[in-house]
Amino acid sequence: MTVKIGIPRSLLFYYYYPLWKTFFEGLGAEVTVTGPSTKAVLEEGLGLCVDEACLPVKVAFGHVAALRGKVDFIFVPRLVSVFPREYICPKFLGFPDMVRSCVGGLPGLIDININLYRREKDLYRQLREAASPFCRNPLRIAAAFGEALAEHRRFTERLEAGMLPDDAFGDREVAGGKPGGENWTVALVGHPYNIYDSFINLNIIKRIREARMNVVTADNVPGPVVDRYAGTLSKRLFWTLGRRMVGSAYYFMDNPAIDGIIHVASFACGPDSMTGELIQRRARRTGTPFLSLTLDEHAGEAGIVTRIEAFLDMVAMKSELSTLS
Amino acid sequence: MKVTFPHMGNLWICLEAMLEYLGVETVVPPPSTKKTLSLGSKHAPEFACMPLKLNLGNFMEASDLGADTILMAGGCGPCRFGYYAQVEYEILCDLGYRYSLVVMEPPERHISEFLARIRQITGNRSWLEVIRGIKFGYQKARAVDGLEMTAMRLRPREIDPGSTDAALSAALEEIAGARRPEDLPPAIGRAREIMGGVPVEDRPVIRVGLVGEIYTVLEPFANLEIEKKLGRLGVEVDRSIYLSEWINDHLFMGLIRGMRSSSLYKKSASPYLRHFVGGHGLETMGGAVYYNSLGYDGVIQILPFTCMPEIVAQSILPGFSRDTGMPVITLISDEQSGDAGLQTRIEAFVDLLAEKKRRKEWSA
Numbered sequence: 001m002t003v004k005i006g007i008p009r010s011l012l013f014y015y016y017y018p019l020w021k022t023f024f025e026g027l028g029a030e031v032t033v034t035g036p037s038t039k040a041v042l043e044e045g046l047g048l049c050v051d052e053a054c055l056p057v058k059v060a061f062g063h064v065a066a067l068r069g070k071v072d073f074i075f076v077p078r079l080v081s082v083f084p085r086e087y088i089c090p091k092f093l094g095f096p097d098m099v100r101s102c103v104g105g106l107p108g109l110i111d112i113n114i115n116l117y118r119r120e121k122d123l124y125r126q127l128r129e130a131a132s133p134f135c136r137n138p139l140r141i142a143a144a145f146g147e148a149l150a151e152h153r154r155f156t157e158r159l160e161a162g163m164l165p166d167d168a169f170g171d172r173e174v175a176g177g178k179p180g181g182e183n184w185t186v187a188l189v190g191h192p193y194n195i196y197d198s199f200i201n202l203n204i205i206k207r208i209r210e211a212r213m214n215v216v217t218a219d220n221v222p223g224p225v226v227d228r229y230a231g232t233l234s235k236r237l238f239w240t241l242g243r244r245m246v247g248s249a250y251y252f253m254d255n256p257a258i259d260g261i262i263h264v265a266s267f268a269c270g271p272d273s274m275t276g277e278l279i280q281r282r283a284r285r286t287g288t289p290f291l292s293l294t295l296d297e298h299a300g301e302a303g304i305v306t307r308i309e310a311f312l313d314m315v316a317m318k319s320e321l322s323t324l325s
Numbered sequence: 326m327k328v329t330f331p332h333m334g335n336l337w338i339c340l341e342a343m344l345e346y347l348g349v350e351t352v353v354p355p356p357s358t359k360k361t362l363s364l365g366s367k368h369a370p371e372f373a374c375m376p377l378k379l380n381l382g383n384f385m386e387a388s389d390l391g392a393d394t395i396l397m398a399g400g401c402g403p404c405r406f407g408y409y410a411q412v413e414y415e416i417l418c419d420l421g422y423r424y425s426l427v428v429m430e431p432p433e434r435h436i437s438e439f440l441a442r443i444r445q446i447t448g449n450r451s452w453l454e455v456i457r458g459i460k461f462g463y464q465k466a467r468a469v470d471g472l473e474m475t476a477m478r479l480r481p482r483e484i485d486p487g488s489t490d491a492a493l494s495a496a497l498e499e500i501a502g503a504r505r506p507e508d509l510p511p512a513i514g515r516a517r518e519i520m521g522g523v524p525v526e527d528r529p530v531i532r533v534g535l536v537g538e539i540y541t542v543l544e545p546f547a548n549l550e551i552e553k554k555l556g557r558l559g560v561e562v563d564r565s566i567y568l569s570e571w572i573n574d575h576l577f578m579g580l581i582r583g584m585r586s587s588s589l590y591k592k593s594a595s596p597y598l599r600h601f602v603g604g605h606g607l608e609t610m611g612g613a614v615y616y617n618s619l620g621y622d623g624v625i626q627i628l629p630f631t632c633m634p635e636i637v638a639q640s641i642l643p644g645f646s647r648d649t650g651m652p653v654i655t656l657i658s659d660e661q662s663g664d665a666g667l668q669t670r671i672e673a674f675v676d677l678l679a680e681k682k683r684r685k686e687w688s689a
Contacts, residue, residue: 050640052631052657078600087403090603094637097598101644113600235411235430238402265372270633273372274408281415 003029003134005110006071008063009036011056011092012079014165014192015219019152020075023127026144027135032071034063037199041066042297048102055200055266055296056193057091057098064099064106073108073133080115086240087117089271108133159219164205165196184315185214187252189245189279190264191272192219200295201264202304208262211312216258218248225251233278242275249279253288260289260315262308267296289315327352328446329392331380334543335469336568338501340396343462345504347447347454352392354383357546361386366660368416374405375547375629375659376540381413388422396446399430404604404634459576461506466569468500468513475520477563480556482525490553492523528559531678534616536565536609537627538635541658543568548627548658549667555625558675563621565590565612566605590615597641606634613638613645613653623652623678625671630659652678 005024007013013033021031034041037059045062053061067074076099079092091098096111112130116122124145131141158168186208188195195201195217208215218226221244230237230247237243252258263279265272276292283290291311293304329352330340337353344351355361357379365382384395395414400407410428417424427445432438447455476493483489496516503512533555541547542564552562573581579588590611591601598610613624626642628635639655646653654674656667 050636052636052639080600085401087603090403090606090633091637093403093600094598094602094606094634094640097600098637098640101597101641233411234414235399235408235428238407268372268631270372270374270405270631273370273374273631274405274412277370277373277412278415281419 003073004032004071005029006032006034006067006074006107008060008067008074008076009034010060010063010197011095011193012082012088014196015082016152017165017169018155019148022151023130023144023148024075026147027131027140029134032067034066037063037197039199042199046297049098050102052268053091053098054269056191056197057095058297059197059200060095060193061099061103065103068103068105068107071107073110074106075110075130077130078111078113078115080113081117081240082114083240084116084119085236086238086243088240089269160222162216162220164215164217165192165219182212182214184212184259184319185216185257186312186315187249187258187261188215188217188264189249189252189261190218191241191245191266191269194264194266194295200266201293202295202299202301204262204264204293204304204308207305207308208312211309213259213312213315216252218244221248221251229254237275239271239275242271246275246278250282253283253286258288259319260291260311262291262293262311264293264295267294289318326350326394327392328394328396329354329384329387329390330396331376331383332357332544332546333376333540334545334568335466335473335497336543338469338497339462339465339568339572341501342465342503343458344396344446346458346461346506347450349446349448352387352390354387354390354392357383357544362546362660368420370412372631373412374632376406376544377409377413378660379540379544379547380409381416384413384417384424385420385422388424393423394425394427394446397426397428399428401431402603406604457506461509463569463572464506464509465500465503466572468509468516469497470567470569471513472496472500472516472520473567474563475517477552477556478561479520479523479525480553481530481559481561482528484524484526486557488523489556492519495519530559530561531623531675531682532561532563532621533623533625533675533678534565534612534619534621535562535625535627536612536616536638537605537625538609538629538632539566539571539605541627541629542566547629548656549662549664551625551627551656551667551671554668554671555675558672560675560678563616565608565615587611593618597645598638602634602637604632604634606638609635609638610641610645613642613651617645617649617651621651622682623654623674625674626653626655628655628657630657652681 024031041062042059044065045058049058049061076096078096079088081087110130112126114126127145128141155168205215226244226247229250230243252261263276265276327350328344341351341353361382362379364385365378369378369381397410399410414426427442476489479489496519499512499516503509555562570584573584574587579586587608590608593614594607594611598607601607609626616624642653
């Protein structure tokens with residue numbers, strides 16, 4: 001019988017889904033993903049999670065709960081570090097323990113540690129552990145791992161070519177996510193689970209596109225560029241996601257093709273309180289149009305929409321003025 | 326060069342001792358007050374945790390006293406404290422403060438980086454002197470912690486309310502006043518004598534373990550003097566973390582034996598939390614289990630609003646409480662915290678603990 005593995009559509013799903021899916025499928029498992037976030041998912045999460053957690057974690061709880069009774073294992077890796085000498089936010093380090101303690105009636109959890117703090121090569125050993133509950137054939141694991149890495153590389157290349165994860169997941173080689181065509185380009189900077197989950201961010205990408213503007217995100221910026229700009233910080237930032245956000249935001253401010261930056265943060269997000277501050281201060285010094293949006297479970301659509309619209313109007317006006325002068 | 330540093334409880338006593346021993350001119354910021362916090366909150370990011378806001382306020386107030394160099398600790402994550410110094414510095418720059426910043430970071434490439442940073446503060450003094458200075462500071466930390474432990478034992482048993490706190494501040498003054506290492510042992514003797522003079526009586530007390538984020542546990546202004554409040558309610562408090570233990574764990578790599586260290590908490594936490602989560606999340610979880618094993622009556626977790634590692638622990642503590650029957654309460658502190666709110670909540674909690682204890686004694 002094939003083993004069913006459930007992957008919650010939350011947190012770093014937006015970066016590693018192709019890798020995880022290819023790996024588990026290569027081992028003969030069936031992979032189920034939860035559907036897009038909805039109000040019901042959020043409400044389920046709110047009931048299970050402590051109030052102080054951030055919105056994406058609450059949503060993630062809802063996704064995990066939605067997999068109960070549907071799969072044999074839920075894949076909730078403990079994402080300690082995905083790059084040497086860097087970390088993910090502390091809540092990711094404790095996520096499996098939080099889930100185990102707060103969500104009842106769970107099937108088996110595959111909660112391996114993904115910790116590449118020392119070296120990237122550790123990934124193989126760690127994923128091998130993820131396979132251990134249902135597959136112990138080393139050849140098969142090695143083959144699946146190779147395929148998974150190749151798929152991850154393809155995915156990353158697609159992102160750097162300008163696609164957004166939702167388009168890049170599919171096999172659509174030429175998708176509509178590529179910038180170009182519109183007059184203005186807005187950079188969307190934020191954690192992937194905030195900017196790519198259209199329920200969490202009240203459909204911000206669609207709204208910007210509807211205003212006839214292009215959207216680029218931090219993930220469209222090639223790694224070396226991020227490194228170069230993040231390297232200007234007085235101290236190396238130890239959060240992988242935060243470092244990517246700051247590096248790309250600094251690059252966007254330097255890039256005349258970008259007309260404005262929208263920073264999306266969740267309420268009470270720890271890393272964002274620091275990196276957002278750095279970005280905002282630099283934006284103010286460089287005079288880049290900048291909007292900071294804070295999201296939580298009480299965010300009202302009208303309030304957010306008004307602010308986005310006002311910002312987009314301002315961006316359009318500013319760049320028209322500068323072409324006139 | 327006039328060096329200042331942020332407040333965290335009685336940390337200033339050992340830092341001042343260390344720096345002055347080395348002949349470095351030191352400006353101790355005025356004690357943290359509401360004004361410090363409003364100054365900090367006004368300019369800090371809204372969702373930064375409270376220690377950052379208080380640090381910022383401390384630096385702004387110290388600047389008025391002539392400080393021009395900040396001595397800060399660093400870190401390499403994932404707790405945001407590791408980036409405090411840099412963000413605080415950016416904010417101070419934008420506000421027009423002219424500070425130079427020296428951050429004691431774990432070295433990225435080579436130990437020489439770390440030594441060079443120490444040199445920035447100490448100048449040309451020999452390494453032997455530097456080590457002596459650190460030792461002097463550490464001895465003061467031990468002395469201060471000893472006094473605080475005594476105070477926590479005395480408070481619920483004192484006959485005249487407030488006498489312990491009066492004695493404690495007098496005793497701390499003795500320690501702070503010792504200028505040279507050779508003055509310290511007699512000062513400790515005098516301080517102990519002061520504490521010994523507090524009249525007490527033998528009464529039954531409730532024992533509570535205080536766990537949580539280090540800054541809110543150690544800084545009375547940040548936790549609204551919770552230790553004093555609990556003491557007056559007849560509670561004997563123990564903290565999961567003391568300054569000298571922290572120094573031993575982080576600066577001396579646990580070299581000094583016979584002290585409680587973070588490895589103890591790591592072991593106790595393992596049924597509930599199996600990985601470090603930055604900050605003191607693991608210590609909080611482990612501390613709760615540890616106090617349960619010692620037969621304490623309750624555990625209080627205290628954290629600054631938005632503290633990520635503590636939120637992980639906070640999520641897991643209810644499960645621990647269910648499993649063991651250990652009462653746990655989480656208190657969150659930020660610039661909106663009010664004294665009366667805290668008082669009410671801990672009174673209710675202590676009432677519950679007392680009731681539970683009484684029932685246990687009856688049924689026994």
